[in-house]
Amino acid sequence: MFLFSTHTSNEQCLYAALELSKNSWLLAIQLPGRDNPSLHPIKGGDADGLMAKLDAARERLAKLSGQEPKVMLCYEAGYDGFWLARFVEQRGVDCLVMDPASLQVDRRARRVKTDRIDVEKLLHTLIAWCRGERHVCSMVVKPSAEEEDLRRSHRERDRLVRERTAHINRIKGLLFGQGIRGINVKSRYKSLTPADLVTGDGRPLPERLAREITREIHRLALVQDQLKEIEHERDTAPTSCQATERKRHQLLRLKGIGVTSAPILAREVYYRKFDNRRQVASYLGLAPSPYDSGDSRRSQGIS
Numbered sequence: 001m002f003l004f005s006t007h008t009s010n011e012q013c014l015y016a017a018l019e020l021s022k023n024s025w026l027l028a029i030q031l032p033g034r035d036n037p038s039l040h041p042i043k044g045g046d047a048d049g050l051m052a053k054l055d056a057a058r059e060r061l062a063k064l065s066g067q068e069p070k071v072m073l074c075y076e077a078g079y080d081g082f083w084l085a086r087f088v089e090q091r092g093v094d095c096l097v098m099d100p101a102s103l104q105v106d107r108r109a110r111r112v113k114t115d116r117i118d119v120e121k122l123l124h125t126l127i128a129w130c131r132g133e134r135h136v137c138s139m140v141v142k143p144s145a146e147e148e149d150l151r152r153s154h155r156e157r158d159r160l161v162r163e164r165t166a167h168i169n170r171i172k173g174l175l176f177g178q179g180i181r182g183i184n185v186k187s188r189y190k191s192l193t194p195a196d197l198v199t200g201d202g203r204p205l206p207e208r209l210a211r212e213i214t215r216e217i218h219r220l221a222l223v224q225d226q227l228k229e230i231e232h233e234r235d236t237a238p239t240s241c242q243a244t245e246r247k248r249h250q251l252l253r254l255k256g257i258g259v260t261s262a263p264i265l266a267r268e269v270y271y272r273k274f275d276n277r278r279q280v281a282s283y284l285g286l287a288p289s290p291y292d293s294g295d296s297r298r299s300q301g302i303s
Helices: 047-065 083-089 115-130 145-150 152-176 207-236 242-252 261-269 277-283
Strands: 004-006 012-020 024-029 038-043 070-076 094-098 288-293 296-302
Touching: 012 047, 012 115, 024 047, 024 115, 038 047, 047 070, 047 083, 070 083, 070 115, 083 094, 094 115, 145 152, 145 261, 152 207, 152 261, 242 261
Parallel strands: 012 070, 070 094
Antiparallel strands: 004 012, 012 024, 024 038, 288 296
C-alpha cells in the first residue's frame, strides 16, 4: 500500500507494504487523493512484477508532483528471507523487514484476518515507525549475502548434533530393550558389532533387530563424518567478511568461550552494531520482564 507523505526535508515518500505467502503476494497501492487503496495480487516470487507496480506508482506520483518520490517498502521476515530486500534495494527502493513477533495483534478470540487487513496493518506500522515511534515494532537487521552465508556452518552443525543424539538414543533404546546396558555408543560405535552382542537372557540379538541397529550405526557414522567436515569449514573456510572473523578471533581469546560459541556469537550477534551494553543485554534476552498491573507487581525473570 502506498501513502503520500511530505517529510520535513520536503522529500516526497511513497510507503509500501507487501503481504507475502508461498504462492502469492499482495501489494496494495494508494495514491494521494484516493480514499481506498487498490490491491494488486502478484504471483509468489515474481520480483520483476513487484518492481513493475512500484515503478508505475512512482512514475505516476512524479508526474503529479514534479518530484521523484522516495519509495519505502516493508514486509514481514519469514519464508522469503532477505533476498527480496536486496533485490528491491538494488533498484532504488528502501526496504525494511519487520519482526512478525513484535507486531501488536487483536487479542479477541474470533478476530477477522485477511490478507488485506494484514497488509494495511503493516503499512500503518511502517508509517508510525518512520515517524519515530520505535515502540510499534522491531525491524530486523538485514545481513549481507556474505554474512548470511557465514551462519550456515554452525546452524547446520546444530541440526546434525541433534540428529546424532537421536541416533545414539535410538541405538541405546534398542539395546536396553534387550537387557544390554553400559555401552558408550558415542565413543564405541565404530567397533560396535550387533552380531557379537548377547541379550540379558543369554540369546544373540534377533536378526532384524541386529540389522536395524547396524543401519543406525551407519547413519551415526555418516553424521559424525559430516560434523567433522562442517567444523573444519566453520573454522577455516575463507570468507570476505573480515570484520566478523576478527570478532570471532577476539572472542576466542576470552576465557569460557570456545570454538563452538565464538562463531555463533560473532556471526549471529556481533555482526550487528550496539551502542551500549544495555542494547546487548536486551537483544540476548537478558533484560528483566516486569509484570506491574494494579496491585500485582512481580518480576517474570529474563525474557
